[in-house]
Amino acid sequence: MRDLRATRQDFPILQRTVRGRPLVYLDSAATSQKPLAVIEAIEGYYRTSNANIHRGIHTLGDEATEAYENARAKVARFIGAPSPRGVVFVRNTTEGINLVAYAWGRRNVRADDEIILTEMEHHSNLIPWQMLANEVGARLRFVPLAPDGTFAPEALERLLSARTRLVALPHMSNVLGTINPVRAVADLAHAAGALVVVDGAQSVPHLPVDVREMGCDFLAFSGHKMCAPTGIGVLWGREDLLEAMEPFMAGGGMIREVHWDYATWDEIPHRFEAGTPNIAGAVGLGAAVDYLEGIGMAAIRQHEVEITAYALEALRHLGDVTLYGPRDAQRRGGVVSFNVAGVHPHDLGTVLDEHGVAIRAGHHCCQPLMRKLGVPATARASFYLYNVPEEIEALVAAVQHARELFSGVRAR
Amino acid sequence: MASALDDLYRELILDHYRRPRHRGRIEPYDAQAQGYNPLCGDDLTLWVRLEDGRVAAVGTESNGCSISQASASMMSERIVGMTLPEVEQLIGAFKGMMLQGAEPDPDLVGDLEALQGVKRYPVRIKCALLAWNTLIEAIERTRGESGGRPATSE
Numbered sequence: 001m002r003d004l005r006a007t008r009q010d011f012p013i014l015q016r017t018v019r020g021r022p023l024v025y026l027d028s029a030a031t032s033q034k035p036l037a038v039i040e041a042i043e044g045y046y047r048t049s050n051a052n053i054h055r056g057i058h059t060l061g062d063e064a065t066e067a068y069e070n071a072r073a074k075v076a077r078f079i080g081a082p083s084p085r086g087v088v089f090v091r092n093t094t095e096g097i098n099l100v101a102y103a104w105g106r107r108n109v110r111a112d113d114e115i116i117l118t119e120m121e122h123h124s125n126l127i128p129w130q131m132l133a134n135e136v137g138a139r140l141r142f143v144p145l146a147p148d149g150t151f152a153p154e155a156l157e158r159l160l161s162a163r164t165r166l167v168a169l170p171h172m173s174n175v176l177g178t179i180n181p182v183r184a185v186a187d188l189a190h191a192a193g194a195l196v197v198v199d200g201a202q203s204v205p206h207l208p209v210d211v212r213e214m215g216c217d218f219l220a221f222s223g224h225k226m227c228a229p230t231g232i233g234v235l236w237g238r239e240d241l242l243e244a245m246e247p248f249m250a251g252g253g254m255i256r257e258v259h260w261d262y263a264t265w266d267e268i269p270h271r272f273e274a275g276t277p278n279i280a281g282a283v284g285l286g287a288a289v290d291y292l293e294g295i296g297m298a299a300i301r302q303h304e305v306e307i308t309a310y311a312l313e314a315l316r317h318l319g320d321v322t323l324y325g326p327r328d329a330q331r332r333g334g335v336v337s338f339n340v341a342g343v344h345p346h347d348l349g350t351v352l353d354e355h356g357v358a359i360r361a362g363h364h365c366c367q368p369l370m371r372k373l374g375v376p377a378t379a380r381a382s383f384y385l386y387n388v389p390e391e392i393e394a395l396v397a398a399v400q401h402a403r404e405l406f407s408g409v410r411a412r
Numbered sequence: 413m414a415s416a417l418d419d420l421y422r423e424l425i426l427d428h429y430r431r432p433r434h435r436g437r438i439e440p441y442d443a444q445a446q447g448y449n450p451l452c453g454d455d456l457t458l459w460v461r462l463e464d465g466r467v468a469a470v471g472t473e474s475n476g477c478s479i480s481q482a483s484a485s486m487m488s489e490r491i492v493g494m495t496l497p498e499v500e501q502l503i504g505a506f507k508g509m510m511l512q513g514a515e516p517d518p519d520l521v522g523d524l525e526a527l528q529g530v531k532r533y534p535v536r537i538k539c540a541l542l543a544w545n546t547l548i549e550a551i552e553r554t555r556g557e558s559g560g561r562p563a564t565s566e
Binding site for chain 1: 416417420421426429451452453454455475476477478479533536539
């Protein structure tokens with residue numbers, strides 16, 4: 001296993017215990033833990049440079065503005081964006097997708113147009129498009145998944161037509177772990193005259209991501225899943241598209257000239273950042289990018305492939321465990337959803353918590369996918385750079401304990 | 413560690429989970445109600461029949477964890493034969509025990525006391541309450557019909 005073990009020292013929370021046991025945190029797909037470098041960057045900003053940005057004619061205002069815009073530049077470099085102008089700070093992935101659905105979608109999607117999604121969508125990449133489709137009379141279509149939780153580009157090709165305005169899909173599924181062929185999707189969609197929105201919530205924190213290599217038109221992701229604080233996220237958009245878009249929200253900080261009856265808009269990306277933004281959050285995100293780049297995204301990806309392969313093998317070995325998603329760790333991210341015969345995922349979650357093992361149990365904001373899998377819920381263990389093989393062993397031992405506790409219960 | 417889990421998953425609870433009582437729809441029934449827990453996806457349908465002002469029969473169908481299933485099973489077993497005021501008193505005592513930490517009256521709650529272990533796990537309390545909140549809805553519906561109030565769309 002690639003040795004990222006030393007990174008555990010960077011995360012103060014990993015030193016704590018839960019119910020008398022060392023914390024085994026296997027819920028990073030929900031939110032990651034935060035390294036000291038990020039915590040200190042936020043604290044440092046408030047201790048020394050706090051002021052509003054793009055406004056004050058004073059030193060603190062300059063420092064705060066510089067810190068905020070530096071973070072934007074770091075994010076742009078991190079995702080291979082041509083320039084920081086395409087990087088819009090939002091609260092999270094959900095807000096980024098909603099921004100596209102409102103500011104681009106309401107102007108460009110009309111009655112009888114089609115929006116193509118996949119059967120693995122998180123509610124955040126489904127409901128904004130449902131609302132748009134219902135409002136304008138457009139239709140949603142869904143790329144069907146194969147039994148292993150993947151789809152081939154040909155499955156998308158069959159749905160594309162002259163009516164398709166948009167293809168929106170996750171780069172990586174938060175339930176199945178599947179890594180989707182975004183480049184091939186983008187090429188097919190563009191050939192059909194459609195744009196591509198990528199939900200990068202699960203991929204940007206875990207893989208090297210380059211928007212030019214992916215060929216997408218929009219990419220949304222959240223800071224809190226990549227070592228940054230909650231409340232800061234990013235929508236990256238192609239600059240020519242952003243330039244043509246009207247604001248999503250209006251207020252201070254996004255205008256050029258205001259009269260009683262009309263206003264003109266500021267340049268991108270500020271046009272989309274009405275009101276005082278989450279400055280400290282952006283500073284934290286910049287520090288998180290520095291931290292992740294210091295380790296290297298390729299190294300993090302390699303580590304997660306290895307620990308995921310180890311977890312898949314260990315859980316499969318238990319028997320009576322149903323695993324969802326691709327079998328090959330190379331084709332998936334560090335997310336393993338599973339069910340144990342005779343043990344409801346919530347009961348599993350509670351027993352695991354007693355062992356100090358934190359997992360997620362539920363529908364993972366993917367109710368239509370759960371219905372397709374034919375289960376009300378699953379358990380999900382997810383990994384990040386700081387997880388080590390002993391934690392997989394703790395997971396497996398806790399799952400064994402749950403099985404013993406519920407032995408004699410037949411799966412219903 | 414074993415003791416906290418053993419307290420949550422007492423043998424009585426596991427027994428009701430393994431062999432749930434009063435499963436399935438009953439015919440005829442006076443009221444039907446559905447409960448759903450959007451956070452975890454647990455769902456429950458409950459049917460109740462009254463005779464001479466007492467619960468004559470109750471049936472449930474549900475998907476959910478051991479706590480929600482056992483709670484529904486134990487509740488069903490307990491309320492058969494009770495008058496509606498007695499059922500409401502029981503609901504009050506059970507919810508008081510689970511939500512306010514009220515000391516349960518042993519004569520009233522009986523073996524439902526076994527579900528107290530759930531209190532140590534705040535996110536699971538709603539699992540234990542699903543059947544009870546559905547029962548409240550069902551009782552209101554029996555009143556709606558017997559009281560001659562305007563019928564709902566049901």
